[in-house]
Amino acid sequence: MAPNMNQDISTSLNTAMTDVADKIEAEINKHLQIEQPEDSVISEPKLIQAMRHGSLNGGKRLRPFLLMQAANLFCVSEASALRAATALEMIHCYSLIHDDLPAMDDDDLRRGQPTVHKAYDEATAILAGDALLTMAFELSSHEETHANPAIRCEWVAALAKAAGPHGMVGGQMIDLEAEETTLDLSGITRLQRLKTGCLIEVACQGGAILGQASKAQRDALRGYAHDLGLAFQIADDLLDVESTEEETGKKVGKDADRGKETFVSLLGVDRAKAQAALLAEQAVDHLSDFDHKADLLREVAQFIVNRRS
Amino acid sequence: MAPNMNQDISTSLNTAMTDVADKIEAEINKHLQIEQPEDSVISEPKLIQAMRHGSLNGGKRLRPFLLMQAANLFCVSEASALRAATALEMIHCYSLIHDDLPAMDDDDLRRGQPTVHKAYDEATAILAGDALLTMAFELSSHEETHANPAIRCEWVAALAKAAGPHGMVGGQMIDLEAEETTLDLSGITRLQRLKTGCLIEVACQGGAILGQASKAQRDALRGYAHDLGLAFQIADDLLDVESTEEETGKKVGKDADRGKETFVSLLGVDRAKAQAALLAEQAVDHLSDFDHKADLLREVAQFIVNRRS
Numbered sequence: 280m281a282p283n284m285n286q287d288i289s290t291s292l293n294t295a296m297t298d299v300a301d302k303i304e305a306e307i308n309k310h311l312q313i314e315q316p317e318d319s320v321i322s323e324p325k326l327i328q329a330m331r332h333g334s335l336n337g338g339k340r341l342r343p344f345l346l347m348q349a350a351n352l353f354c355v356s357e358a359s360a361l362r363a364a365t366a367l368e369m370i371h372c373y374s375l376i377h378d379d380l381p382a383m384d385d386d387d388l389r390r391g392q393p394t395v396h397k398a399y400d401e402a403t404a405i406l407a408g409d410a411l412l413t414m415a416f417e418l419s420s421h422e423e424t425h426a427n428p429a430i431r432c433e434w435v436a437a438l439a440k441a442a443g444p445h446g447m448v449g450g451q452m453i454d455l456e457a458e459e460t461t462l463d464l465s466g467i468t469r470l471q472r473l474k475t476g477c478l479i480e481v482a483c484q485g486g487a488i489l490g491q492a493s494k495a496q497r498d499a500l501r502g503y504a505h506d507l508g509l510a511f512q513i514a515d516d517l518l519d520v521e522s523t524e525e526e527t528g529k530k531v532g533k534d535a536d537r538g539k540e541t542f543v544s545l546l547g548v549d550r551a552k553a554q555a556a557l558l559a560e561q562a563v564d565h566l567s568d569f570d571h572k573a574d575l576l577r578e579v580a581q582f583i584v585n586r587r588s
Numbered sequence: 589m590a591p592n593m594n595q596d597i598s599t600s601l602n603t604a605m606t607d608v609a610d611k612i613e614a615e616i617n618k619h620l621q622i623e624q625p626e627d628s629v630i631s632e633p634k635l636i637q638a639m640r641h642g643s644l645n646g647g648k649r650l651r652p653f654l655l656m657q658a659a660n661l662f663c664v665s666e667a668s669a670l671r672a673a674t675a676l677e678m679i680h681c682y683s684l685i686h687d688d689l690p691a692m693d694d695d696d697l698r699r700g701q702p703t704v705h706k707a708y709d710e711a712t713a714i715l716a717g718d719a720l721l722t723m724a725f726e727l728s729s730h731e732e733t734h735a736n737p738a739i740r741c742e743w744v745a746a747l748a749k750a751a752g753p754h755g756m757v758g759g760q761m762i763d764l765e766a767e768e769t770t771l772d773l774s775g776i777t778r779l780q781r782l783k784t785g786c787l788i789e790v791a792c793q794g795g796a797i798l799g800q801a802s803k804a805q806r807d808a809l810r811g812y813a814h815d816l817g818l819a820f821q822i823a824d825d826l827l828d829v830e831s832t833e834e835e836t837g838k839k840v841g842k843d844a845d846r847g848k849e850t851f852v853s854l855l856g857v858d859r860a861k862a863q864a865a866l867l868a869e870q871a872v873d874h875l876s877d878f879d880h881k882a883d884l885l886r887e888v889a890q891f892i893v894n895r896r897s
Contacts, residue, residue, distance in 0.1 A: 405686055422741075443722040455711050
């Protein structure tokens with residue numbers, strides 16, 4: 280299934296994003312085949328089905344797109360970038376499955392479909408998330424991801440760090456605690472940098488790792504990803520206020536319902552929009568030393584702040 | 589805190605197991621330090637505290653012990669084996685935290701202490717498990733685990749496979765489904781081989797990977813671990829029937845309460861005991877090509893079937 284793309288993005292970006300999304304869908308599908316073992320009446324099919332439900336759902340695959348575009352700057356083979364991107368997307372999908380659980384955000388809908396614990400049950404959703412997270416590292420460490428094991432190790436370490444307690448999971452924890460605290464702008468920025476930003480940063484970093492980029496190139500991509508991640512989150516907060524459930528495929532107005540501070544509640548709609556636009560520009564500025572190969576990374580920064588879902 | 593050891597095991601095994609348990613406790617502690625970041629009023633301390641609660645609790649550290657003993661056969665440095673063993677134990681601890689959740693086994697006690705969701709809350713327990721699992725791969729991929737990145741990658745891949753949907757998590761899924769199905773002996777064996785056996789096998793395999801053991805040596809250790817894992821599980825089922833909550837530090841009689849089949853319900857107590865003893869002997873037989881360096885691995889097979897907790 281093709282992702283929902285914006286009408287107003289360029290054909291080349293639309294084509295490239297659809298292409299990556301299709302390839303990620305196919306690659307996840309390849310790794311989540313259901314095999315009925317011969318020696319038992321019951322087995323893992325339900326687990327694999329739940330993993331498929333939570334990962335084969337037509338997402339935009341933004342993180343894989345960023346990884347593959349960053350990798351393309353350094354002429355990394357597509358097969359190599361695709362495997363790392365698939366592992367990264369599995370981690371993103373696991374985080375959504377666990378985030379949607381009743382004990383966490385308690386969401387019934389995700390991309391217009393029942394969340395995994397709604398389609399199956401809570402225990403299955405917990406295990407499906409655990410399994411996707413684990414599988415991401417199996418994929419990453421395999422020689423098909425890169426011929427050089429030192430590079431694979433560097434990627435595994437970066438991915439684990441970005442997803443772990445001082446990265447994404449740490450951000451989710453702060454997000455939970457934020458329901459009982461009032462965060463100021465620096466608190467929200469820190470929360471989002473961990474919760475959303477770390478995976479966006481490691482996407483760009485992944486391309487640089489696979490491509491053995493120079494320190495200057497890595498710093499440029501880190502700066503780009505940092506600003507892009509914040510712009511993405513501000514745009515997300517704006518969508519939560521301004522869009523409909525039909526457009527986003529998930530419940531909207533959640534943050535206000537829970538009394539949670541967001542970039543929009545702290546800055547107001549107009550300043551939030553201006554800030555997102557500024558960050559997108561800043562993100563692009565970091566790419567000045569790259570040639571036309573970085574054009575889609577430049578364009579996606581605009582897409583991120585203008586998207587409707 | 590020293591683990592509860594049996595009175596009737598040899599001094600050398602007792603000393604060696606206590607030594608490993610102490611070192612694992614110290615190593616986990618080292619990786620789970622609480623740092624209060626300067627730039628926020630709230631942060632990850634609660635998450636790290638919950639990770640500590642679920643992992644620094646005086647367990648026997650059987651899997652780390654097996655890994656370090658197997659590594660010792662091939663003269664692997666202790667620092668290297670200890671890091672891999674710590675990663676493995678983090679995965680074991682995460683699996684217990686998630687297993688204890690209300691949506692899963694719904695247990696209030698673990699090693700005499702409140703389970704993580706009881707001491708904190710469900711959301712925190714889910715995230716603490718996720719974080720321990722993720723951190724295990726960060727540790728494993730780091731150069732301190734082994735100087736050779738090809739060996740680190742092999743270890744990451746083996747660990748992820750053992751813990752993933754075709755290993756431990758797959759076993760947990762079957763275990764959940766088993767509450768609504770009647771398993772026969774081969775069904776129970778498959779369930780336990782995945783749920784418990786895979787991590788025990790990867791413990792022994794970890795020593796062989798770090799030590800670049802020959803295929804014959806790896807096969808011998810795989811045979812040992814396979815029989816040991818089943819013996820361990822049968823002994824566990826016997827403990828659930830025969831011991832008290834004071835001895836085990838967790839609820840007993842659970843399986844019978846839920847009408848779940850176990851080795852004991854299918855074989856009866858006497859045949860289950862005989863089978864566990866036979867498997868322990870078989871396990872030891874696999875080690876015949878190793879010299880006295882394998883003596884503690886031989887002894888631990890007896891310890892496993894005779895333990896009281």
